Amino acid sequence: MAHSAPAPSRALPRVKTVIVAAAAYVIAFIFLFPYLVMLLTALRPQESLRNPTYLPETFQWSNLVGFWSGGLADNLLVTLQVAGGSTVLVLLVALPAAYYTARHTFRFRTAFLILVLVTQMFQPTAMLVGIYREFFQFGLVDTIWSLILVNGGFNLAFAVWILNAYFASIPRELEEAAFIDGNGRFGTLFRITLPLAMPGVVTALIFTFIAAWNEFVVALTLTTSPENQPLTVALNSFIGQYQVDWQNLFAGSVIATIPVIILFALIERKVVGGLTAGSIK
Template sequence: MRRLPKLKTVIIAAVAYIVAFIFLFPYLVMLLTSLRPGKTLREATYLPSSYEWSNLANFFTGGLLDNLLVTLKVAGGSTILVLLVALPAAYYSARHKFKGRTAFLILVLITQMFQPTAMVVGIYREFFELGLVDSIWALILVNGGFNLAFAVWILNAYFSSIPRELEEAAFIDGNGRFGALFRVTLPLAMPGVITALIFTFIAAWNEFVVALTLTTSKENQPLTVALNSFIGQYEVDWQNLFAGSVIATIPVIILFALIERKVVSGLTAGSIK
């Protein structure tokens, strides 16, 4: 007969479900509010008496789909830029003991302490001089620059934890430096690469202050700025605001669903020949 779970297991599972519910409850409220008719917003009930699905349809008919595409371009471009710069920087600093290496890593860590909000005036002035105000490229460069430090640090830690002997064995098999990097080192460091990718993508996806400062036209505004237009001086359009927020979370959920398996496979990929 199947044994009953131990009391400790039951308690841990119950606590886990409670914590999960606490974190998921605001998203459930957001979803239900996005489906409420305007006249029922002040009802003291969690479940609406009727549902208005047109609130979600207004996201596509109201022009917010273009802003969602802008956000995808900014987040995707920033992620690609960070990986292209962080991978060689982290690999070189992990494999070579050059003069000033410690100072370089400390300087990289210090730059992580700066926030775009505190430098928004200087950032605007710089991109104004470059003629990049109200452009997607400005948002990509800013988000990539402010997330680069974390990516370098996390990738440097992963590359340093991989034994050099694995690359030397690849050299004996006829691989060059790049062959050993892409066939041995990168697969083993894939958890770190995925972590840097997720961090950069989510940070660029949620960024608001710099995007609000650097973009002036509606077609170049990311979704975070476009959703802010539903908040007026005397009234807030809660249905459309929450409907847009619900749809904005879907790409992030899909990203995590796709990457979760890659993180697990990256733990063992390349460990055997």
């Protein structure tokens, strides 16, 4: 009588794998712990702020509701307009620039790319006086357009380099085949090249959006009216000379963080693919 073969025993994970996994969880907890404290502080009642415990005895959910009734919803809308407008502006300029430099060899091409990279080394803080004077002369101080232009300009170099690397990694033969099939330059770009380069486009999009979303110093300098200030500047009003309104400050910070987390979680795979563009031929 034939006996069935014994089921293979499940191999235990190696010690190295366990150590690496444990280290990853510890590092993740270290990075997430400040956000957890921020959320718990946002839900604390006023009288329990000085309690030594991390968990509040009661959760005051009205702190999050007070964010909307306090007028900060308008500042959140301004932040969305600035981040969205900057992202659209960067993509409109970076896409043709990156595509042309990736597909054409022209004189001083390398110098042009290095010049683009050098602009990434300048910090808005070091140029605040010049930026303010320029926008003052054009009458754009205390406007949303000034924030869109500044954020778009300072994130353009990164987008050009990311997209240039991704366009260069796409074989030219695909475009040549599209030309043979009767597609023009723009038809090939939108039907063949851009869909293949979408991970790079998404990478440029998310980094530009997050940088414009979190920008503070330039917005604090160029905007004076509360209705034109983004959320990062509006939250600064909760920090007074003698006391800090921690509940509203952290409640606003939690709400300001949620859209970025959701956006990044939705397109995280494409971001990783875009960052590794050109690494494998």
